[in-house]
Amino acid sequence: EDKVVQSPLSLVVHEGDTVTLNCSYEVTNFRSLLWYKQEKKAPTFLFMLTSSGIEKKSGRLSSILDKKELFSILNITATQTGDSAVYLCAVGGLIFGKGTKLSVKP
Amino acid sequence: GAGVSQSPSNKVTEKGKDVELRCDPISGHTALYWYRQSLGQGLEFLIYFQGNSAPDKSGLPSDRFSAERTGxxxxxxxxxxxxxxxSAVYLCASSLNRMGNSPLHFGNGTRLTVT
Structure with missing residues (x-):
């Protein structure tokens, strides 16, 4: 059975901290791994990863995929209160993890 | 351009009634997805439409659920x-092309409450 597991499920940090969110997967037909940020309503797209070892960056966020070990990480440096959200990992379009709830305290 | 639009944003209905939730995808997007998100849970896949192909209905939880995509x-x-x-939030998403090849763009969802 295809599955995506995210860890930790929740995380509380202080502004300025660096966090690493994890996503591991087992799927039969891998095309891509995607990260989303969900605040109140619609998840918003962060990264799409298809190749191992190539880091994608957007400001303070970065992500990398390891297709051999079947996982991805999402890093957020110098966290801000606006980073507080649920971060979702998905493989292809069908299988989502339960998410990591990140709370950044001032 | 406009994003994915869903209506209604909120729906309260009595147990036993039928409901219809609408999704208007981004123009030109060939793929459309429906998900369900219960409180504090991740996204549960329901159904996927790709172009004119038969939809993937593998996520529909029972035969009380159905979906169509016109035109x-x-x-x-x-x-x-x-x-x-x-009772849950029902999210619709669309993507430019087939599943896994381009990111999903989500609507704001319909919050369904069954009393």
Missing amino acids: GSVSTLTIQRTQQED
Whole structure:
């Protein structure tokens, strides 16, 4: 059975901290791994990863995929209160993890 | 351009009634997805439409749930004889091309409450 597991499920940090969110997967037909940020309503797209070892960056966020070990990480440096959200990992379009709830305290 | 539009944003219905939820995807997007998100849970896949192909209905939880996509654009998710466990946020998403090849763009969802 295809599955995506995210860890930790929740995380509380202080502004300025660096966090690493994890996503591991087992799927039969891998095309891509995607990260989303969900605040109140619609998840918003962060990264799409298809190749191992190539880091994608957007400001303070970065992500990398390891297709051999079947996982991805999402890093957020110098966290801000606006980073507080649920971060979702998905493989292809069908299988989502339960998410990591990140709370950044001032 | 406009994003994915869903209506209504909120729906309260009595147990046993039928409901229809609407999704208007981004123009030109060939793929459309429906998900359900219960409180504090991740996204549960329901159904996927790709172009003119037969939809992937593997995520529909029971035969009370059905969906159609007319003219390759607007989609309607119908829940018949609603139950309290159907209460959730129903999210629609679209993508430029087939699943896994381009990111999903989500609507703001319909919050369904079954009393």
